[in-house]
Amino acid sequence: MAAEEVDVLIVGGGGAGLRAAIAVAEAEPDATVAILSKVYPMRSHTVSAEGGAAAVIGLADSLDEHAYDTISGGDWLCDQDAVEAFVREAPRELIRLEHWGCPWSREPDGRVAVRPFGGMKQLRTWYAADKTGFHLLHTLFQTTLKHTEIKRFDEWYATRLVTDGERVHGVTAIDIRTGRIDTIAARAVILATGGCGQVFPFTTNAAIKTGDGMALAYRAGAPLKDMEFIQYHPTGLPFTGILITEAARAEGGWLINKDGYRYLQDYDLGVPTDTPKLRSMELGPRDRLSQAFVHEMQRGRTVETPYGQVTYLDLRHLGEAKINARIPFVRELCLSYEKLDPVTDLIPVRPVVHYMMGGVHTGVDGETPLQGLYAAGETACVSINGANRLGSNSLPECLVFGARAGAAAARYAVQAAKPDQQAVRTQGADERRRLEQERDGRDGGRERISEVRALMRRTLEESAGIYRDRDSLEKAAGTLADLRERAAVARLEDRSAAFNTELLAGLELGSMLDVAETIVASALNREESRGAHQRTDFPARDDAAFLAHTLAHRGPDGTPRLSLLPVTITRWPPGERVYGR
Amino acid sequence: MILRVNRYRPGVDDAPVFQDYEVPDREDWAILDALTHIKDTVDGTLSFRWSCRMGICGSCGMNVNGEPKLTCGTFLTDYSGPVTVEPLRGFPVIRDLVVDIDPFLANLSKVSPWLVREGEEPETEFAQTPEQLEAYKQYSMCINCMLCYSACPVYVLDPDFLGPAAIALAQRYNLDSRDMGDRFDVLSTEEGVWGCTFVGECTSACPKHVDPAEAIQRYKLTAAMRSVLPFTRRRP
Structure with a gap:
């Protein structure tokens, strides 16, 4: 008998997971629901989101404009039915957050304030200064405390989905505090574990972002979609990779090279103006800005530092009052981690891995091809982000599709058969044996987990960075196969049961290697350049061959099997992406 | 620089003990960077919580030289001589630097x-x-x-x-x-x-x-x- 049984189990307690839990509680009050997460919910990486959340609110704005910005920003790889649902439901979701207490920044008359954001033609980004994700997460978490029917498994790590090949029946998981390996039977499971930036060496992503949910789905037979599309954010702090929010540019910040020149004007992004112009220059999309940085570097117009080449973000002309009012966290982070003050100093920045456009393949209700399995948030690929996500679309994505997945999973769970306890028991026992072997039988290994992890990260950076080509990707595929074998025998020094973070690091490395293989294989397969996927050997977009999603299924030998799935076009036929003109 | 770290493994240690680790005295390193350096290259058994390393997730609070600090925002350069790192006071210790929250x-x-x-x-x-x-x-x-x-x-x-x-x-x-x-x-x-x-x-x-x-x-x-x-x- 499984230790626990619930109707809907949510893996991950960030923005999408918490929103899903509330949706389950509201849709089916009699259904039992639980959140299982490897961290306490308020530690989730949603907390680090800074700039804002997009939703149409102003009279001058329209849902169609938000949809068009999103679709053109995504280089026409977005599924337009999903985008239409997203822009339609985003305003209601942000208003609900307001009703739950989110401290949105305000206009003098008391209405919610909005700010410009990259790639957006209208002011539609709601914000809570520059700690939007922090406030959104804490508001959601505190609201779930009101719902005492939402059970939590804090600091549990899901290791495997229990399935019969067609349907999900629950998960196996480690209770990190005790080391106990247990099972939780569930009629439906929602994956909401966020992204996988830790696959790369230089990332804004927190240490916990290791692609666990993606790997769980992939191993259970559900495909991963568009994994080659990795967003580099143009402004990360060197060494730490800490994000300097796009809001800094939305409030008027400039990107300058070593000569003090606003270099984006040389890359078809418009002409410099003193005040920010929407969809232009510093408010262009992230993929184009990060690519422009690489060209500046190749032209020798960047600045060498101990932590790589940088350009500068110049906020000095904004003045202290505006910086304190609108982007106080930017100042706090610069003072603490760079020992500089943006009121008087230039901020060194370089592109940094920030977000996965790809993820678990789902439909508009978060459903996956595996019955009873759902996904939402960065873990999932619906896809509203296509080949490049616009800043401030990811927080509302967590809310809209978290809510949709929660409601859909609840409806499914109340009519689904009970989970198969026999399968849960058998697969739980298998998993217990495997994990105990993992923990106790690996002290003779030569390499550390951290060494294999570092090699994986370097491999990904060298092959699947801002620009890619066949040779480096093919080489990376070979290296990853080798690293998988080395990871399996890497040394584990810690054999204690309680809070064994070395064992977790080993399991996380396994997740990351699965994800890394799908990234490299998908990037190799897509012989075109679109959005964040730029192939130097195929520099043009190729709609005839690749106006399609990449699906990666795990093959019998453990390597990815790829296929293409046409993009859903409703009202916006593929066109040119135009910024600044 | 010496980091004097409080260790406790339930079922192994009868009581918490201090263990010294030598870490590079890097001017841009936070205490947390020194701890991850130990974890990754010296001693894989050391346990602590951390995540965002930018002072917003709230995971990495510990007592540093007797004062409660976020270790991701407290730098080696703030100290001279050995730095003592202990779990947050006032909470039961689960293991090493991890407390029951x-x-x-x-x-x-x-x-x-x-x-x-x-x-x-x-x-x-x-x-x-x-x-x-x-x-x-x-x-x-x-x-x-x-x-x-x-x-x-x-x-x-x-x-x-x-x-x-x-x-x-x-x-x-x-x-x-x-x-x-x-x-x-x-x-x-x-x-x-x-x-x-x-x-x-x-x-x-x-x-x-x-x-x-x-x-x-x-x-x-x-x-x-x-x-x-x-x-x-x-x-x-």
Whole structure:
């Protein structure tokens, strides 16, 4: 008998997971629901989101404009039915957050304030200064405390989905505090574990972002979609990779090279103006800005530092009052981690891995091809982000599709058969044996987990960075196969049961290697350049061959099997992406 | 630079012991960077929590040379000589530098930390002016890192005390113009604001410039006013 049984189990307690839990509680009050997460919910990486959340609110704005910005920003790889649902439901979701207490920044008359954001033609980004994700997460978490029917498994790590090949029946998981390996039977499971930036060496992503949910789905037979599309954010702090929010540019910040020149004007992004112009220059999309940085570097117009080449973000002309009012966290982070003050100093920045456009393949209700399995948030690929996500679309994505997945999973769970306890028991026992072997039988290994992890990260950076080509990707595929074998025998020094973070690091490395293989294989397969996927050997977009999603299924030998799935076009036929003109 | 780290493994160690590690004295390293360096290259068995390493997730609070600190925002250059790293004081230790935070979360839940409203949800947002936002904003900045509990002389002796962060969070909602609750029954008790001896260590320890001491003092006044009004419950 499984230790626990619930109707809907949510893996991950960030923005999408918490929103899903509330949706389950509201849709089916009699259904039992639980959140299982490897961290306490308020530690989730949603907390680090800074700039804002997009939703149409102003009279001058329209849902169609938000949809068009999103679709053109995504280089026409977005599924337009999903985008239409997203822009339609985003305003209601942000208003609900307001009703739950989110401290949105305000206009003098008391209405919610909005700010410009990259790639957006209208002011539609709601914000809570520059700690939007922090406030959104804490508001959601505190609201779930009101719902005492939402059970939590804090600091549990899901290791495997229990399935019969067609349907999900629950998960196996480690209770990190005790080391106990247990099972939780569930009629439906929602994956909401966020992204996988830790696959790369230089990332804004927190240490916990290791692609666990993606790997769980992939191993259970559900495909991963568009994994080659990795967003580099143009402004990360060197060494730490800490994000300097796009809001800094939305409030008027400039990107300058070593000569003090606003270099984006040389890359078809418009002409410099003193005040920010929407969809232009510093408010262009992230993929184009990060690519422009690489060209500046190749032209020798960047600045060498101990932590790589940088350009500068110049906020000095904004003045202290505006910086304190609108982007106080930017100042706090610069003072603490760079020992500089943006009121008087230039901020060194370089592109940094920030977000996965790809993820678990789902439909508009978060459903996956595996019955009873759902996904939402960065873990999932619906896809509203296509080949490049616009800043401030990811927080509302967590809310809209978290809510949709929660409601859909609840409806499914109340009519689904009970989970198969026999399968849960058998697969739980298998998993217990495997994990105990993992923990106790690996002290003779030569390499550390951290060494294999570092090699994986370097491999990904060298092959699947801002620009890619066949040779480096093919080489990376070979290296990853080798690293998988080395990871399996890497040394584990810690054999204690309680809070064994070395064992977790080993399991996380396994997740990351699965994800890394799908990234490299998908990037190799897509012989075109679109959005964040730029192939130097195929520099043009190729709609005839690749106006399609990449699906990666795990093959019998453990390597990815790829296929293409046409993009859903409703009202916006593929066109040119135009910024600044 | 020597890092003197408190170790405790249940079932292995009878009591916590200190273990010294030599780490490079890098001027850009936070204490947390030194700990991950140890974990990755010297001793894989050392356990601690961390995640965002930018001072917002609240995971990596520890006692550094006896003071509660976020280790991701406390730098090696702030210290000379050996640096002692211990688990946050006031909480049961699970292992090494990892403490049990369930008692803290239980206290947070006690203050009904959500917006209390009655009636139907309107179609649009509740109006709130920038001044009304300012009235509670600083109390909404708490990252639940628990440094204030570790610094609080009352809490470390009496775990039943609601503690600084929970009371500040209650005030975050009490002072929100959209909220209709007052959380009197839980705040105006000996375990609530009346347990505070106003040492103010909580406010000094807060890495996010929240002022829990002020929240507590303000609510004492609110509670005192309310207890002299008719038709309200008096504090026991």
